[in-house]
Amino acid sequence: MRICASLELVGAGKSFYTKLLILRNRLIGIEQYVIDPDREYGALCESVNGILLKLGPSSDTYINVFDIRQESIEEESGYLANKISKLIGFFNLIFGNLDEEEKAILEEKLIELYYKKGITFDDNTLYKKEENKVILKPIFKDTYDMPILEEFYELLGQEERTKKFQIKLIPFVKGSLKFFNHYTNIELTSPLIVADVYELGEENLKYGMYLFIELFWDKIKKDRKQRKAIYLDEIWRLIGVTSNKDVASFIYKIFKTIRKYGGSSVAITQDISDLFSLDNGAYGKSILNNSEMKTFFSLEEENIKVLEQYTNLSDKEKVEIKSLKRGECLMFIGGEHILTKIEAADFEEKIIQGRQQSE
Numbered sequence: 263m264r265i266c267a268s269l270e271l272v273g274a275g276k277s278f279y280t281k282l283l284i285l286r287n288r289l290i291g292i293e294q295y296v297i298d299p300d301r302e303y304g305a306l307c308e309s310v311n312g313i314l315l316k317l318g319p320s321s322d323t324y325i326n327v328f329d330i331r332q333e334s335i336e337e338e339s340g341y342l343a344n345k346i347s348k349l350i351g352f353f354n355l356i357f358g359n360l361d362e363e364e365k366a367i368l369e370e371k372l373i374e375l376y377y378k379k380g381i382t383f384d385d386n387t388l389y390k391k392e393e394n395k396v397i398l399k400p401i402f403k404d405t406y407d408m409p410i411l412e413e414f415y416e417l418l419g420q421e422e423r424t425k426k427f428q429i430k431l432i433p434f435v436k437g438s439l440k441f442f443n444h445y446t447n448i449e450l451t452s453p454l455i456v457a458d459v460y461e462l463g464e465e466n467l468k469y470g471m472y473l474f475i476e477l478f479w480d481k482i483k484k485d486r487k488q489r490k491a492i493y494l495d496e497i498w499r500l501i502g503v504t505s506n507k508d509v510a511s512f513i514y515k516i517f518k519t520i521r522k523y524g525g526s527s528v529a530i531t532q533d534i535s536d537l538f539s540l541d542n543g544a545y546g547k548s549i550l551n552n553s554e555m556k557t558f559f560s561l562e563e564e565n566i567k568v569l570e571q572y573t574n575l576s577d578k579e580k581v582e583i584k585s586l587k588r589g590e591c592l593m594f595i596g597g598e599h600i601l602t603k604i605e606a607a608d609f610e611e612k613i614i615q616g617r618q619q620s621e
Contacts, residue, residue, distance in 0.1 A: 275559040275588050276530055279604050280493060281306050281614045283528070284454070288312070293453045293490035295478040299467045300495065301460040309613055312454030317441065317470045318461025324444035325473045327352060328409045330381070330388060332402040333484040340385050346372050348476060351508030355468055357430055359506070371424060375409050375417055405446040411435055412443050439466060442473075450481050468499045472509060475500070479516060482525050491526040492516070498536030501545040510545040517552045529553070534565040538572070547572055556594040557602075560586040 281303065287294055288310050296303050307314045315323050327349070336344045346369055353368060354360050360368070381387050381403070389400040390407070415435045418428035433439045439462075457478070459470035475494065482490050494500070494513070501510040520527045529549055531537055537546030550556065550572055561569065561583050569575060575583070579599060583592050593600045606614065 275591065275604065276532070277302055278589070278606075278614060279557065279559075279591070280495070280528070280530060282604065282606050282610060284493070285310065285610055285613060287491060288454050291453065291489070293488055294455070294493070295450075295474075295481065295490070296454075296456040296493045297471050297474055297478075297495055298456050298458050299460060299471060299499070301458055302495070303456045304458055306614065307454060307456040310454060311452075312456060313450075313452040314456050314458060315448060315474070316458045316461065317473070318459070319438065319441065320461060321441070322447075324441060324447045325477060326405045326408055326410055326444065326446045327442065327473060328375075328411070328414070329405050329446055329477075330403070330408065331480045332388075334480045335385075340383055341388050342373075342376060342381060342383050342385075347508070348512060351506065351512055352469070352472055353427075354506040354508050355472065356434070357427055367424060368427070371414070371417055375414055378413075379407060379409055381408075408445075410443055410445060439469075442469070450477070467496075468504060468509075471496075471500060475513070475516070482520065483523050486522070486524050489524050491528060492520070493528040493530065495530040496532070497529045497549075498531050498533070498539070498546075501540060501549065502536045503539035505540060507541060507545075510540055514545050514548050514552075517549050534561070535568045538568065543572070554596070558583055558592045558594075559590070560584065560588070 284294055284296065284303065284306060294312075296307070298304065304314050306312075317323055317325065328345075330341050330345045334344060335341055339347075349372055350360075350365055350368060354365075357364070376382070388403050390403055411431065412435050415428055415431045418424040418431065434442045455478075457470075457474035459467055459474065462470045471494075475492070478492055482492060497513070499505065500513050517527050517529070529537075537543070537550070540546070556573070558569070563584065566575070566580055566584060569583075570580065573594065576599075579592060582601060586592070589604050591602050591604060593602050
């Protein structure tokens with residue numbers, strides 16, 4: 263099966279179809295990374311020998327939000343500049359609706375934080391220097407050379423103008439979300455990795471989703487020759503009204519540029535209207551327009567009205583998409599609109615459905 267450059271999935275039947283994609287792509291050797299906010303893909307992951315990562319109060323999986331990875335470099339900026347832009351988006355999720363002055367203050371503090379670790383806008387500062395040792399090849403700094411959240415928390419508490427930010431970080435450093443305050447302790451060594459963020463709860467899912475997406479994005483960029491795919495379930499959490507423009511821009515960038523890294527991105531949502539709830543739908547529309555293939559399962563009238571604002575649905579298709587049975591869908595592939603029935607082989611259905619019954 264050929265993976266398209268990007269894909270939209272909405273409506274009833276999306277879970278089975280997504281699992282079928284993951285299973286088939288696993289069989290042909292495509293590396294896959296799955297963001298799983300609803301604990302839907304863990305059983306499938308284990309049945310095909312993938313790695314299941316969990317982030318939450320009961321897990322022992324940690325990701326340091328301040329990690330700068332060697333593969334994280336972007337063409338248009340250096341390591342630290344690129345990382346700061348992503349951190350502004352992440353902390354905007356926590357602090358909420360930052361204005362330009364507040365963003366500038368946070369950037370100043372982030373620069374100071376990394377400077378204390380010997381990391382500046384000079385990319386050479388990301389490489390270790392060991393005295394009295396001959397190093398044949400430069401060694402890139404790892405998570406233990408980076409700051410952690412508690413150090414940022416303490417830095418923010420040193421000035422009156424940033425104490426309001428420090429207060430909002432208390433749960434992440436000393437409270438129920440303190441598992442964010444750790445060095446990274448995972449390695450991505452499997453061709454299928456599922457990131458389970460279910461334990462974070464409804465209000466905090468977006469933080470875990472963002473951390474894993476950034477981690478997976480760096481992994482995707484590492485080898486352009488290796489085919490890979492990333493699945494972003496319930497993507498509206500990061501491009502909808504509960505998110506912000508900095509984060510949404512990062513997600514859109516993945517969809518826009520992943521092809522040049524040999525990858526595909528799959529956006530999944532249950533409710534179409536959620537995709538278009540931020541900035542008058544600008545980011546949802548951009549991702550929709552950058553999707554080579556769009557797959558729609560049965561939709562309610564309200565979602566059909568939203569969809570027709572952003573696609574060229576005919577009157578006939580509006581009737582068809584409302585009356586689709588489970589497993590039937592309407593696919594947009596380029597300029598073609600194709601009514602399709604999703605079918606799995608017996609062994610595929612056994613793997614998928616057999617596990618679903620126990621979920």
